[in-house]
Amino acid sequence: MMAKSQIIVNAEHRYAIQIGESWLERIQVIAEPHNLVLVLIPEDVDRESGIAKYLQDLGSKYEIVRLPNGEAQKSFKVFQSIIDICGRINLSRSDLIIGIGGGATTDLAGFVAATWLRGLDWVAVPTTLAGMVDAAIGGKTGINSEHGKNLVGAFHSPVEVIVDLEFLQSLSKRDQSAGLAEVIKCGFIADPSILQDLNGSEIDYAKLIMKSVAVKGAVVSGDFKEAFAREILNYGHTVGHAIEMHSSYKLRHGEAVAIGMVFAAELSNAHGTLNAKDVALHRELASKFDLPIQYPRAAWSAVYSNLTRDKKNRGGKIRFVTLKAPGVTDRLEVVSENLLREIYERICE
Ligand SMILES: NC(=O)c1ccc[n+]([C@@H]2O[C@H](COP(=O)([O-])OP(=O)(O)OC[C@H]3O[C@@H](n4cnc5c(N)ncnc54)[C@H](O)[C@@H]3O)[C@@H](O)[C@H]2O)c1
Structure with a gap:
C-alpha cells in the first residue's frame, strides 16, 4: 500500500489534495456532518467500480445520479437534469456534492456546486490520471455549449480532492497515456525531475502524481484566476486545443496536448530559446507512452482557423507558453501565420 500524502492548495479557500487515500473511507468522514450528499458518477465508472452500490449500502443520505460517459455529460441537458434533482x-446550502469520475465529471459536478443556490461545497474524486494530476485541481468548473468547449463555467474550488490510485487499475492504456501527457507537461514547465522519472525503466505512478499535483497546486495557489502565472499550465494547449477541436474530440485531450507540446517546443527552438536536444526530448517522451507527435499537413487551415478563435488569444495575437529550458517558461505572442505554418511543417505527417 502506498504512503499517504497531502498537498494544500490556497485558492479562494484552502483545501487538501489527499493522495493515496481510500475514497470510500475518506468520503464517509467528509460526508458525516451533512444531511444529504448528491453523488455524480458516470455509468462506465460505476460499472467498473460498483461505487453506487457501496454508497447505497451506507445509507439514504447518499443520492446517486448516474451520468452519460465522457464528454457527453458536460451538456446543458445533463446539467438541467441534475438541477431538477437538486430541486426535487x-x-x-449545507449539503454536499461529490463528483466521482474523470475530468468531465469533476468539471460538471463542480459547476453544479458553483451554481445551485449560488454555491455549495463539493468534493472531487478523480478516477482518471488526467483528472488526478490536472482537471480535479484548480477550481475551474464548467460545461460545453454549442459555441465551444468549457465556455460556460465558474471558478469554484472543491473542499477536498481524494486521489485513490486504485482507480487507475481499470483505466484503459490509452487514458493512462493521455494522463501522462499532463505529467510530461508538469515536467517541462516546472519540475524537470519528472522528466528523469519518466525516462526510467519503471513508472512509479504514485510519485509522478505527487510531483505533478505539487506543480499544479503551487501554480494555482499563486494565481487562482489566471491573471498571468497560471497561464504556464497552458503549455502545449494553444495548438493542442485547436487540434483537439479539429479531431471533433476523437483525440483525447492529452493526445492533442502531446502534439501541441512538440509544436510549442519547436516554436521555442525557432525563437532561439530552446535547444534541439530538449525539443527531441518532447518527441522521445511522448513516443515512449504512445502519444501522437504529428498531425496531418492538410489540416493546417482548419487548425489555424481554430487557433485564431481560441479564447487564449488577445487583441488578434495568438499567445503561446514557450520554454527556455525544461523548468523555465517564457511567453510569445505571434501574429504571423507564416511563422506558425513553418512550425506546423515540423510537426506534420
Ligand atoms: N477543470 C480543469 O482544470 C480541467 C483541466 C483539464 C481537463 N479538463 C476537462 O477534463 C475532461 C477530460 O478528462 P478525462 O481525460 O479524465 O476524460 P473523461 O472524464 O471523459 O474520462 C475518460 C473516459 O474514461 C472513463 N473512466 C473514468 N475513470 C475510469 C476508470 N477509473 N476506469 C475506467 N474508465 C474510466 C470515463 O467515464 C470516460 O469514458 C475534459 O472535459 C476537459 O475539458 C478540465
Whole structure:
C-alpha cells in the first residue's frame, strides 16, 4: 500500500489534495456532518467500480445520479437534469456534492456546486490520471455549449480532492497515456525531475502524481484566476486545443496536448530559446507512452482557423507558453501565420 500524502492548495479557500487515500473511507468522514450528499458518477465508472452500490449500502443520505460517459455529460441537458434533482431532493446550502469520475465529471459536478443556490461545497474524486494530476485541481468548473468547449463555467474550488490510485487499475492504456501527457507537461514547465522519472525503466505512478499535483497546486495557489502565472499550465494547449477541436474530440485531450507540446517546443527552438536536444526530448517522451507527435499537413487551415478563435488569444495575437529550458517558461505572442505554418511543417505527417 502506498504512503499517504497531502498537498494544500490556497485558492479562494484552502483545501487538501489527499493522495493515496481510500475514497470510500475518506468520503464517509467528509460526508458525516451533512444531511444529504448528491453523488455524480458516470455509468462506465460505476460499472467498473460498483461505487453506487457501496454508497447505497451506507445509507439514504447518499443520492446517486448516474451520468452519460465522457464528454457527453458536460451538456446543458445533463446539467438541467441534475438541477431538477437538486430541486426535487431539496438540496440545501449545507449539503454536499461529490463528483466521482474523470475530468468531465469533476468539471460538471463542480459547476453544479458553483451554481445551485449560488454555491455549495463539493468534493472531487478523480478516477482518471488526467483528472488526478490536472482537471480535479484548480477550481475551474464548467460545461460545453454549442459555441465551444468549457465556455460556460465558474471558478469554484472543491473542499477536498481524494486521489485513490486504485482507480487507475481499470483505466484503459490509452487514458493512462493521455494522463501522462499532463505529467510530461508538469515536467517541462516546472519540475524537470519528472522528466528523469519518466525516462526510467519503471513508472512509479504514485510519485509522478505527487510531483505533478505539487506543480499544479503551487501554480494555482499563486494565481487562482489566471491573471498571468497560471497561464504556464497552458503549455502545449494553444495548438493542442485547436487540434483537439479539429479531431471533433476523437483525440483525447492529452493526445492533442502531446502534439501541441512538440509544436510549442519547436516554436521555442525557432525563437532561439530552446535547444534541439530538449525539443527531441518532447518527441522521445511522448513516443515512449504512445502519444501522437504529428498531425496531418492538410489540416493546417482548419487548425489555424481554430487557433485564431481560441479564447487564449488577445487583441488578434495568438499567445503561446514557450520554454527556455525544461523548468523555465517564457511567453510569445505571434501574429504571423507564416511563422506558425513553418512550425506546423515540423510537426506534420
Ligand atoms: N477543470 C480543469 O482544470 C480541467 C483541466 C483539464 C481537463 N479538463 C476537462 O477534463 C475532461 C477530460 O478528462 P478525462 O481525460 O479524465 O476524460 P473523461 O472524464 O471523459 O474520462 C475518460 C473516459 O474514461 C472513463 N473512466 C473514468 N475513470 C475510469 C476508470 N477509473 N476506469 C475506467 N474508465 C474510466 C470515463 O467515464 C470516460 O469514458 C475534459 O472535459 C476537459 O475539458 C478540465
